[in-house]
Amino acid sequence: MTVQDTAPDIGDSHPTVDPSAVRQGGRSWWQRALDSDIFYSYRRSPITIIASIVTLAFFVGAVFAPWIAPYDPFNPASLNLMDGLVPPMSESMFTGNYFFLGTDQQGRDIFSAILFGSRISLLVAFSAVLLSMVLGVTLGLVAGYVGGWVDSLIMRIADIQLSFPGILVALLIFGVARAVLPRDMQDDMAIYVLILAIGLSFWVQYARTVRGSTMVEKSKEYVQAARLIGLPTWVIMFRHVLPNVMGPVLVIATISLALAIISEATLSFLGVGVPPTQPSLGTLIRIGNDFLFSGEWWMTLFPGIALVMLALSVNLLGDWLRDALNPKLR
Amino acid sequence: MAAFIVRRLVQSIIVMLAVAFVSFSLFTYVGDPINNMVGQETTMEQREELRERLGLNDPFPVQFARFIGNAIQGEFGISYRMARPVEQIIAERLPATLELAFVSAVFALVVGIGLGIYTALGRESVAGRLVLSAAFVATAALFSWIGAAIVAAVMLAVTFLYRGKWVGSTIMSLSLIGVSLPTFLIGILLIYVFAVELGWLPSFGRGEVVSIGGWTTGFLTPSGLQALILPGITLGLFQLTLIMRLVRSEMLEVLRTDYIKFARARGLTNRAINFGHALKNTLVPVITITGLQLGSIIAFAIITETVFQWPGVGLLFIIAVQFVDIPVMSAYLMMIAFVFVVINLVVDLLYYAVDPRLRVERAGGGGH
Numbered sequence: 122m123t124v125q126d127t128a129p130d131i132g133d134s135h136p137t138v139d140p141s142a143v144r145q146g147g148r149s150w151w152q153r154a155l156d157s158d159i160f161y162s163y164r165r166s167p168i169t170i171i172a173s174i175v176t177l178a179f180f181v182g183a184v185f186a187p188w189i190a191p192y193d194p195f196n197p198a199s200l201n202l203m204d205g206l207v208p209p210m211s212e213s214m215f216t217g218n219y220f221f222l223g224t225d226q227q228g229r230d231i232f233s234a235i236l237f238g239s240r241i242s243l244l245v246a247f248s249a250v251l252l253s254m255v256l257g258v259t260l261g262l263v264a265g266y267v268g269g270w271v272d273s274l275i276m277r278i279a280d281i282q283l284s285f286p287g288i289l290v291a292l293l294i295f296g297v298a299r300a301v302l303p304r305d306m307q308d309d310m311a312i313y314v315l316i317l318a319i320g321l322s323f324w325v326q327y328a329r330t331v332r333g334s335t336m337v338e339k340s341k342e343y344v345q346a347a348r349l350i351g352l353p354t355w356v357i358m359f360r361h362v363l364p365n366v367m368g369p370v371l372v373i374a375t376i377s378l379a380l381a382i383i384s385e386a387t388l389s390f391l392g393v394g395v396p397p398t399q400p401s402l403g404t405l406i407r408i409g410n411d412f413l414f415s416g417e418w419w420m421t422l423f424p425g426i427a428l429v430m431l432a433l434s435v436n437l438l439g440d441w442l443r444d445a446l447n448p449k450l451r
Numbered sequence: 452m453a454a455f456i457v458r459r460l461v462q463s464i465i466v467m468l469a470v471a472f473v474s475f476s477l478f479t480y481v482g483d484p485i486n487n488m489v490g491q492e493t494t495m496e497q498r499e500e501l502r503e504r505l506g507l508n509d510p511f512p513v514q515f516a517r518f519i520g521n522a523i524q525g526e527f528g529i530s531y532r533m534a535r536p537v538e539q540i541i542a543e544r545l546p547a548t549l550e551l552a553f554v555s556a557v558f559a560l561v562v563g564i565g566l567g568i569y570t571a572l573g574r575e576s577v578a579g580r581l582v583l584s585a586a587f588v589a590t591a592a593l594f595s596w597i598g599a600a601i602v603a604a605v606m607l608a609v610t611f612l613y614r615g616k617w618v619g620s621t622i623m624s625l626s627l628i629g630v631s632l633p634t635f636l637i638g639i640l641l642i643y644v645f646a647v648e649l650g651w652l653p654s655f656g657r658g659e660v661v662s663i664g665g666w667t668t669g670f671l672t673p674s675g676l677q678a679l680i681l682p683g684i685t686l687g688l689f690q691l692t693l694i695m696r697l698v699r700s701e702m703l704e705v706l707r708t709d710y711i712k713f714a715r716a717r718g719l720t721n722r723a724i725n726f727g728h729a730l731k732n733t734l735v736p737v738i739t740i741t742g743l744q745l746g747s748i749i750a751f752a753i754i755t756e757t758v759f760q761w762p763g764v765g766l767l768f769i770i771a772v773q774f775v776d777i778p779v780m781s782a783y784l785m786m787i788a789f790v791f792v793v794i795n796l797v798v799d800l801l802y803y804a805v806d807p808r809l810r811v812e813r814a815g816g817g818g819h
Contacts, residue, residue, distance in 0.1 A: 281466055281469055281470075284466070284746075284791050284792075284795065285750070285787070285788070285791065286747050286750045286751065288750070288751070288753070288754070289750045289753070289787065292753070292768070292769075292772055293772075293780070293784065295772060296771070296772040296775065296780050297477060299772070299773075299775050300477075300775045300777065379631065383631070383633045386633055386635075387633055387634070387635060387754060390633075390635045390754075390757075391635075391753070391754065391757055391769055392757075392769070392773060393769070393772055393773065406635070406636065406639070410639055413639065413642065413643055413647060414647055414654075418643060421639055421643075425636050425639070425640075428633070428636070429631055429632055429633075429636065432631040432632075432633075433631035436631050
């Protein structure tokens with residue numbers, strides 16, 4: 122493999138790697154990972170390092186929220202109305218409890234609520250991305266490999282869906298689910314409906330990308346060889362073609378994770394997302410918005426900052442990944 | 452040409468039929484329309500009679516054909532929640548949304564093209580850095596607020612740490628922040644600063660409106676104009692970053708071409724080259740993208756209208772989703788689909804008319 126450096130700012134300092142040395146066994150996987158191009162470009166980009174630290178912090182905070190959070194915001198027994206509407210960095214006048222980011226009208230600690238909120242936000246966003254990825258990759262693979270009328274049907278549907286903004290499609294799916302589900306199940310099912318709505322509105326990008334690369338892979342020799350030895354079509358598609366078309370899918374997945382986080386927040390803000398008993402970041406902003414006019418800005422602002430920081434760092438990671446995996450930019 | 456137009460028309464009609472099918476299925480299979488119309492004391496016979504009279508027992512194709520026939524005449528049934536014809540409700544609320552979309556599109560175009568040209572021409576200049584830094588600091592100072600200071604700090608950090616050239620990285624960071632900052636949050640920030648803290652602008656509604664032959668307009672009263680500012684900016688900001696990036700990259704591309712070099716060699720002034728030659732050739736794709744974005748503006752108005760309680764069709768749709776008002780939902784869906792299809796069609800045809808290369812290729816490909 123000959124790598125030609127076209128970018129002048131990288132050219133001089135790029136370590137010369139002997140291709141044969143890379144292929145040698147005997148070195149542990151993390152040594153090879155440290156020497157890889159991807160890690161090199163990661164190390165050279167301070168903003169990506171910061172973004173990954175922030176993202177990691179959010180993940181740790183979300184996963185370990187019950188242990189990290191100073192208060193339990195969703196246990197009515199531990200809430201005290203006397204703690205209500207305490208400004209940030211101050212103690213409650215009545216109980217003397219200290220609140221780093223203030224409290225809401227029911228005396229919930231905003232910092233703890235943000236930790237639990239990012240838990241819901243990340244859960245919904247992750248599941249939605251996974252759903253749209255599985256759906257989009259499968260449809261794209263089938264469309265690209267099988268071709269014919271299946272291909273044109275899938276791609277026409279994709280075209281039609283692509284001409285509408287994702288948020289509109291998600292809203293529509295949400296509306297239908299609301300009409301179909303019985304009223305008493307709506308709050309319990311809200312998270313699943315939300316995942317479904319966001320997942321179904323973002324599959325098109327995966328399908329288009331995977332279809333394109335599948336059509337390229339299809340004509341390669343290894344596929345012909347696999348056909349020749351009589352492997353069934355689905356084995357060729359999922360065992361042999363799929364691993365070769367997954368590169369761009371990872372990039373799309375990272376970028377659409379940020380998009381899914383924002384979509385979830387937007388839907389929750391519009392009042393069609395998760396119920397207030399299990400607030401996500403968007404729901405917290407929605408609740409806080411009602412208190413903006415009376416001067417309790419911290420209820421909106423801190424969840425808002427958390428949301429932007431999370432989305433921004435995931436976006437930066439996706440951006441970096443796209444550049445790092447794109448051979449044209451090397 | 453004729454063949455191309457016919458093909459595009461047929462495609463558009465198929466898309467409209469597909470959307471009509473979805474809305475019709477919503478209408479028919481989601482919930483029972485009869486249940487939504489009658490009270491509890493209606494007997495089974497009366498229900499059955501109503502069902503027969505409304506034609507709900509007819510076979511599917513007949514009902515679908517009737518639905519399309521009604522839709523073409525602009526009839527979408529009666530809203531479950533407001534008990535009035537849907538088309539009336541939409542007609543009342545459409546001017547609010549269209550005026551908002553118009554204002555934000557103009558805002559995005561004017562500011563977006565201006566900033567795009569500025570950043571394309573003023574590469575790496577000290578003045579450019581100063582202006583941008585001043586803008587960051589001013590934002591932070593104006594907001595006079597921890598949160599905004601943090602946002603500004605993040606912007607500055609991204610700008611400085613991002614690899615590549617200065618203005619380019621500023622654009623990168625701005626656009627990244629643009630995609631990471633949800634529309635509703637921008638709206639809330641603007642409301643907090645300009646309505647709550649400063650008290651300069653109204654935070655909700657359209658202000659006073661004047662009705663001219665059924666079209667209510669906020670353009671003619673001072674309070675109506677004031678009410679348009681914040682929602683207009685909120686809705687236009689995303690499109691603005693899009694247009695700015697587009698103008699910048701197109702402009703940089705055009706400035707590299709031979710005819711610009713030739714114009715310089717002829718000794719034309721910078722102003723004549725930049726605006727007379729370069730900008731003109733930049734605008735075709737910009738107009739196309741803006742046209743295509745017009746549909747998104749109307750759809751994204753849902754969010755802005757919710758934040759600002761703007762009495763338009765977007766807010767109507769959100770309320771319809773919350774109350775499962777199926778006729779309003781399906782009418783809104785059809786309307787948005789129609790807007791999208793028409794815009795796509797017009798843009799395609801305009802492109803065909805404007806860009807002769809496209810015509811040659813199509814003729815070459817289709818001739819055999």
